[in-house]
Amino acid sequence: MSLPGLASSATQHATYGRAGRPTVRVEVVNHFAEPDGAYRHFFLQVHPELRPILTDGTYGAAQPLTARNAVASTFGLSGAEYAPEVET
Secondary structure: OOOOOOOOOEEEEEEEOHHHOEEEEEEEEOOOOOOOOOOOEEEEEEOOOOOOEOOOOOEOOOOOOOHHHHHHHHOOOOOOOOOOOOOO
């Protein structure tokens, strides 16, 4: 499913894993083409409530389920804090 809040280069996927626990991944697309011209897709697993993993290993507050919040949580940030100037 495609969720609002980020450019079309990110999509969030939710499935159920072991013991019926939700597994949430965000699909991101590399902005640089491979030698064959293809753009690689990566799936990053995130907390089901998109809680950012903080530097001390604890989790931040739950966030609404948007692709932007999912990507931000991989950097230990909320969607409101996530504002990259350059994507690499």
